[in-house]
Amino acid sequence: MADLIIRNASVLDGTGAAAVEADVAITGDRITAVGSISDSAPTEIDAGGRTLAPGFVDVHTHDDGALLRHPGMEFKLSQGCTSLVIGNCGFSAIPAVPGESDKSGLIGVTPTWTDLDGFRASVTKANPAVNAMALVGHNTTRSLVMGLERRVPSDTELDEMRSYVRAAMDQGACGFSTGLVYEPGRYCETDEIIELAKQSAEAGGIYATHMRNEGDRLLQAVDEAIQVGTAADLPVQISHHKSAGRRNWGKIGLSLAKVDQANAKGADITLDVYPYTAGSGPMAQYFNLANIDPELAEVIRFASCPAFREYEGRMAVDVAADLGMAVTQLIHDVISAPEGDRTLCIQFIIDNADIEENLRHPLMMIGSDGIPDLRGQPHPRLFGTFPKVLGHYVREQGVLDLPEAVRRMTSLSCDRFGFVDRGRIVDGQIADLVLFDPETIADTATYDNPQQEATGIDLVVVNGKVALRDGTHTGVGGGRLLHHLK
Numbered sequence: 001m002a003d004l005i006i007r008n009a010s011v012l013d014g015t016g017a018a019a020v021e022a023d024v025a026i027t028g029d030r031i032t033a034v035g036s037i038s039d040s041a042p043t044e045i046d047a048g049g050r051t052l053a054p055g056f057v058d059v060h061t062h063d064d065g066a067l068l069r070h071p072g073m074e075f076k077l078s079q080g081c082t083s084l085v086i087g088n089c090g091f092s093a094i095p096a097v098p099g100e101s102d103k104s105g106l107i108g109v110t111p112t113w114t115d116l117d118g119f120r121a122s123v124t125k126a127n128p129a130v131n132a133m134a135l136v137g138h139n140t141t142r143s144l145v146m147g148l149e150r151r152v153p154s155d156t157e158l159d160e161m162r163s164y165v166r167a168a169m170d171q172g173a174c175g176f177s178t179g180l181v182y183e184p185g186r187y188c189e190t191d192e193i194i195e196l197a198k199q200s201a202e203a204g205g206i207y208a209t210h211m212r213n214e215g216d217r218l219l220q221a222v223d224e225a226i227q228v229g230t231a232a233d234l235p236v237q238i239s240h241h242k243s244a245g246r247r248n249w250g251k252i253g254l255s256l257a258k259v260d261q262a263n264a265k266g267a268d269i270t271l272d273v274y275p276y277t278a279g280s281g282p283m284a285q286y287f288n289l290a291n292i293d294p295e296l297a298e299v300i301r302f303a304s305c306p307a308f309r310e311y312e313g314r315m316a317v318d319v320a321a322d323l324g325m326a327v328t329q330l331i332h333d334v335i336s337a338p339e340g341d342r343t344l345c346i347q348f349i350i351d352n353a354d355i356e357e358n359l360r361h362p363l364m365m366i367g368s369d370g371i372p373d374l375r376g377q378p379h380p381r382l383f384g385t386f387p388k389v390l391g392h393y394v395r396e397q398g399v400l401d402l403p404e405a406v407r408r409m410t411s412l413s414c415d416r417f418g419f420v421d422r423g424r425i426v427d428g429q430i431a432d433l434v435l436f437d438p439e440t441i442a443d444t445a446t447y448d449n450p451q452q453e454a455t456g457i458d459l460v461v462v463n464g465k466v467a468l469r470d471g472t473h474t475g476v477g478g479g480r481l482l483h484h485l486k
């Protein structure tokens with residue numbers, strides 16, 4: 001007998017096929033029937049004709065530490081996300097030295113582990129609400145081996161980095177990530193990336209990259225990503241694809257054309273995007289203290305600012321005007337202050353037309369890139385990404401249709417990052433599910449009020465258990481840090 005039956009649903013199976021009216025039965029953690037079901041179950045939920053889809057996969061997160069700090073993962077579960085990819089942009093919870101806290105501001109917990117097996121044990125103990133798959137990060141690995149040195153590694157150092165990447169892959173990481181604008185990743189040459197990506201390739205993993213440049217030199221950066229994929233012979237994920245800075249708006253078409261051309265010649269490149277015109281990250285990483293970029297300073301908003309909490313949620317230009325100083329001076333002073341390196345900012349650098357062009361591409365997944373620091377005023381993408389795509393870009397703007405949007409949030413992502421037996425509503429798959437109303441689903445998180453859960457999502461099931469129902473988080477947990485299987 002089934003444990004749970006969801007009746008009268010409009011089922012989008014995750015493949016991009018049109019919806020079919022059906023009931024779905026769940027037994028244990030699996031889907032055990034899809035169709036007209038005459039049996040009964042101890043728990044039955046009437047979907048009332050709303051849309052039942054596979055749980056969404058957030059392919060670009062910085063939730064490594066959040067799985068431990070916020071195991072309820074309300075900001076993800078409330079969007080219908082049942083699985084995440086962690087360890088992006090070259091920053092990951094592993095490898096680590098116990099007791100040495102992360103300096104990137106993106107992990108946010110002090111490790112008690114050294115490797116992925118150890119981290120997984122901590123995650124299992126925390127019993128998070130969602131599943132995850134881990135990337136091993138280049139910045140984290142390089143820092144551990146050679147600190148913030150601005151040079152190429154010695155043969156011994158490269159070997160040591162290789163062994164860390166290899167160990168993570170052996171323990172079930174799904175790939176290797178870089179963040180080549182960040183310190184110390186920006187000091188590496190392409191050969192170093194290729195050598196480390198080969199370790200991922202040999203274990204059947206992927207290469208995910210926050211590319212070396214997302215503005216003036218975007219196209220050259222795409223060339224480098226293609227080169228790594230070809231030389232190391234592995235699939236490539238271009239993270240948060242964008243063309244940053246007003247003078248670069250409109251280049252997305254050229255960048256996507258490069259990807260299409262490479263794929264036509266045998267490369268294997270996919271991408272992800274977040275549906276907002278602002279990015280966000282560690283402020284100190286975006287500015288050279290000796291020469292603060294005035295154009296970027298103009299579009300900066302403070303998200304988390306431990307040195308000056310009163311600046312959180314405000315544009316730097318407004319704060320500077322109140323203080324009667326130049327905005328470049330303000331940025332300088334904030335970064336130089338004690339804990340200034342922990343400042344997270346939001347930068348308005350993206351054109352909406354580029355977001356729409358990204359969303360039209362068939363190989364484009366959705367990744368929030370949310371940074372889960374709930375003490376400040378985080379970028380609204382942390383709470384709003386998936387409902388914003390479905391409400392604004394699908395329903396209101398018609399940029400892509402609903403079955404296709406769901407495919408890119410589910411089966412495409414699961415296949416790409418190795419979530420086996422997930423991402424489709426088919427008999428035998430694991431029961432990660434979301435029930436929502438496509439007529440009302442909407443993000444409510446804004447820049448001024450970012451910690452708001454979406455509306456229009458009725459039910460989220462993770463590993464067969466009801467995790468969210470009618471706005472209530474059940475706290476059932478049971479999410480798993482999964483092993484990537486070759």
Ligand SMILES: [Zn+2]
Nearest residue numbers: 089179210239
């Ligand atoms: Zn990034």
